[in-house]
Amino acid sequence: MADVIVGIDLGTTNSEVAALVDGKVQVLAAGGEQIMPSFVGLSPEGTPLVGTPARNQYVIYPERTVKSIKRLMGSGERVTMGEQTYSPPEISAMILRALKARAEAVLGGPVRRAVITVPAYFSDAQRQATRDAGEIAGLEVVRILNEPTAAALAYGSDRVGDRTVLVYDLGGGTFDVSLVQVSGEVTEVLASLGNNRLGGDDFDQLLLDLVLARFVATGGPDVRGDRRAMSRLLRAAEEAKKRLSFEPYTRLAEEHLAARDGVSLHLDLEVSREEYERLIRHLVESTLDSVHRALADAGKRPDEVNDILLVGGATRTPLVSELLREKTGLVPRQEVHPDLCVALGAGVSPPGWPATTSTASSSTSPPTRSGPRTSGSSTAVRPSTATARSSPATRRSPPAGPTPIARWSTTRRPGRSASTRGTIPTRSTTSWSAAS
Numbered sequence: 001m002a003d004v005i006v007g008i009d010l011g012t013t014n015s016e017v018a019a020l021v022d023g024k025v026q027v028l029a030a031g032g033e034q035i036m037p038s039f040v041g042l043s044p045e046g047t048p049l050v051g052t053p054a055r056n057q058y059v060i061y062p063e064r065t066v067k068s069i070k071r072l073m074g075s076g077e078r079v080t081m082g083e084q085t086y087s088p089p090e091i092s093a094m095i096l097r098a099l100k101a102r103a104e105a106v107l108g109g110p111v112r113r114a115v116i117t118v119p120a121y122f123s124d125a126q127r128q129a130t131r132d133a134g135e136i137a138g139l140e141v142v143r144i145l146n147e148p149t150a151a152a153l154a155y156g157s158d159r160v161g162d163r164t165v166l167v168y169d170l171g172g173g174t175f176d177v178s179l180v181q182v183s184g185e186v187t188e189v190l191a192s193l194g195n196n197r198l199g200g201d202d203f204d205q206l207l208l209d210l211v212l213a214r215f216v217a218t219g220g221p222d223v224r225g226d227r228r229a230m231s232r233l234l235r236a237a238e239e240a241k242k243r244l245s246f247e248p249y250t251r252l253a254e255e256h257l258a259a260r261d262g263v264s265l266h267l268d269l270e271v272s273r274e275e276y277e278r279l280i281r282h283l284v285e286s287t288l289d290s291v292h293r294a295l296a297d298a299g300k301r302p303d304e305v306n307d308i309l310l311v312g313g314a315t316r317t318p319l320v321s322e323l324l325r326e327k328t329g330l331v332p333r334q335e336v337h338p339d340l341c342v343a344l345g346a347g348v349s350p351p352g353w354p355a356t357t358s359t360a361s362s363s364t365s366p367p368t369r370s371g372p373r374t375s376g377s378s379t380a381v382r383p384s385t386a387t388a389r390s391s392p393a394t395r396r397s398p399p400a401g402p403t404p405i406a407r408w409s410t411t412r413r414p415g416r417s418a419s420t421r422g423t424i425p426t427r428s429t430t431s432w433s434a435a436s
Contacts, residue, residue: 005113005142006103007346009150010092010130011038012070013172013199014313016340017099018347019107025347027340028106035339036102040094041065042082050098059231066091068173071196073133074126089129093136100137114139115346120146120178120192143349148178149187150345151311154336157182163306164190166294168324168332169342170287171312173199177290179298179305191297193290198283200241200314206279208237211252211269220265223258232257233267244273245316277319284319288327308332313339 007018007025014035018027027034039054042064049057049065058065064082072079072088079086096114103111118130127144134141148167157163162183169176176194180187211233216222223229236252243250254267295302308324310332315321321332336344 003113004107004109004111005115006100006111007115007117007145007150007343007349008096008099009117009147009340009343009346010070010095010133011171011342012068012174012196013038013201014339015095015099016343017103018340018343019103019111020347021107025344027337027343027347028103030102030105036095036098037067038070038095039065039067040069040081040091046082048094050094059227059234069095071173073129074123089133089136092130092133096133096137096139100139112138112140113142115143115145115349116141117145117147117150117342117346119174119176119194120148120189121176121194145346145349146178146189147176147311147342148180148189148192150342150349151309152180152182152187152345153348154341154345155307155309155333157187157307157309164300164304165307165309166291166305166328167309167311168287168291168315168320169311170314170320171199172201172314173197175199175287175290175312177287177294179294179300190300191294193294193297195286195290198286199312202283203241203280203314203317204234204237206283207241207271207276208234210271210275210279211237211267214269215257215267218269220267221258221260226258229257236267240271241276242316244271244276245318248273273318277317280317281319284317284323287320288323291324291327302328302330305330309336309341310334311338311341 004019006028009016009018015038016027016035018025020026021028030036033052036051037055039049039051039058041049041054041057041061043049043053043057044061044064054065055067058067063080066079066081066086069079069088069091073092075088077088079088079091081091096116100111100114114134116130116134118127122130130144131141147169151167151169152165155165157165157180163181165180165182167176167178167180169178174194174196175198176192178192179190181190182188212222212224223233232254236254240250240252249270249272251270252267256264257267258265295305305328308328308330310321315332315334315338321334324330324332
């Protein structure tokens with residue numbers, strides 16, 4: 001336990017903590033749960049809630065629950081929870097404190113130091129807010145690590161020579177795509193674009209809308225005003241989405257969902273993967289625009305990319321891999337658990353790394369809109385032995401507060417040689433059971 005450093009993925013929708021255990025980096029679990037929802041709340045009795053309990057009360061008591069606080073980091077805004085207001089670092093600190101307690105329970109000793117990951121596009125203000133959250137939680141933040149760099153480390157890209165990897169990160173609430181150059185001691189983000197209002201939650205909502213429409217069409221009442229019924233339907237839609245990643249059809253069944261004239265009404269319907277993918281196709285296609293622009297910003301062609309690494313639970317949707325393969329000719333890799341990948345990479349990062357690892361340069365362009373298109377078991381990896389150098393960074397902060405659509409890009413550092421294309425990897429068929 002001497003001088004243990006944990007790796008933390010402080011995510012918009014979910015968060016995880018990883019540490020070196022018996023020579024392997026593992027994502028630590030509490031009560032069999034490795035993934036902790038990034039929700040914070042106060043119960044009606046005033047009891048603080050973090051993680052799953054806070055998420056469970058969100059639909060019933062949204063005014064007493066905060067989610068997606070990561071979108072406000074560095075903004076200076078405050079959020080209301082119950083009768084009090086909090087800064088984004090204070091809310092994030094509650095999540096970090098819960099992860100710290102989880103690590104201490106598993107490791108059997110105090111945890112005081114951590115590596116925390118952030119999106120590559122995060123501004124200096126957002127990175128400092130993340131450090132502040134760590135300090136409030138009682139952690140010394142020894143390093144702020146870019147999420148795509150962490151993903152590359154989790155896949156071992158630093159151990160196979162010079163490589164260019166495209167990290168496609170589609171989580172519950174945000175989307176990012178980054179070009180990462182791994183060359184000897186240097187791991188560098190060449191370009192990063194994203195949308196902090198696009199993710200698996202949008203897939204859930206589209207599926208929920210379909211289910212509601214069918215329920216009403218078959219004679220059921222509109223239950224949109226019933227919080228408990230909507231909570232059940234949303235959970236059912238989330239589970240159906242996960243099953244459709246591996247099955248061609250799924251059935252949604254909710255008994256006693258509503259009542260009319262004293263008679264209970266039940267939901268029982270079947271949804272096909274084909275129907276589901278038609279619903280979400282326009283959203284997935286919009287991410288390909290970002291892929292194209294990231295390649296252009298990095299000065300890379302698709303045939304100069306060695307690997308596509310899938311990160312985030314929403315990447316389990318087969319349509320994501322299919323469209324990426326059509327666009328790039330590469331079969332995306334997903335053999336590392338997509339929900340745990342970034343946390344594992346944070347735990348892999350070696351003690352010899354500098355305090356920050358940043359992009360070569362970064363700029364933020366004004367948000368634009370174009371219709372709906374928008375720009376259990378322990379999992380372990382071996383620790384890395386690589387080191388990395390920080391690149392000088394010049395950033396302009398993004399617009400204050402959350403923006404509906406944002407584009408972030410970095411300018412390619414001149415003088416970098418193009419990587420030769422490697423062997424196309426095969427797609428993993430491993431099934432995941434964690435939350436998307």
